[in-house]
Amino acid sequence: PNWGQVMFQDAASSVMFQLISFHDHALLVLTLVLTVVGYALLALMVNKHVNRYIMEAQTIETVWTILPALILLVLALPSLRILYITDEVSQPSITVKTIGHQWYWSYEYT
Template identity: 55%
Template sequence: DHTLMILTMITILVGYMMSTVLTNKLSNRYLLEGQTIELIWTILPAITLVFIALPSLRILYLMDEINEPLLTIKSIGHQWYWS
């Protein structure tokens, strides 16, 4: 399962970037226009979520397909059937 590895790498990367920005004296903390970085912040998490979701969906549909089950149970239910 690569999900935990991906999440750990993202957490380490974000922590490193935050510590670098906070300790760097040369960065402009009051930058008003950052459309490029906002675009990157939007696209990268979306791509990451797609890479996490695709294997999960594939496994979900593979687990759902059962060709010949060993046991079949038929049940009948009645709503508001007390008598």
């Protein structure tokens, strides 16, 4: 790590590479959502000829119900894939058992 470093360090394992890729994917989705919402809010504030019955439209209700669900799926599926990849442990060289007591921690190495 370098002082003032903004990005992640170079990945040392395939799991870390997957996590960095997921981070980039999530930031892309976040940027797209913020851009679309910001544009829609700005367009509604600037445009004087807005349909005043837009709040009663069935199609827009359907769209703003289904679209967030799809966005959450786009984020959840890669996240779950990485979660299951990180859970697969093959023959660790050391196992650390950490026990929290009232005033101190104790460690057991096997």
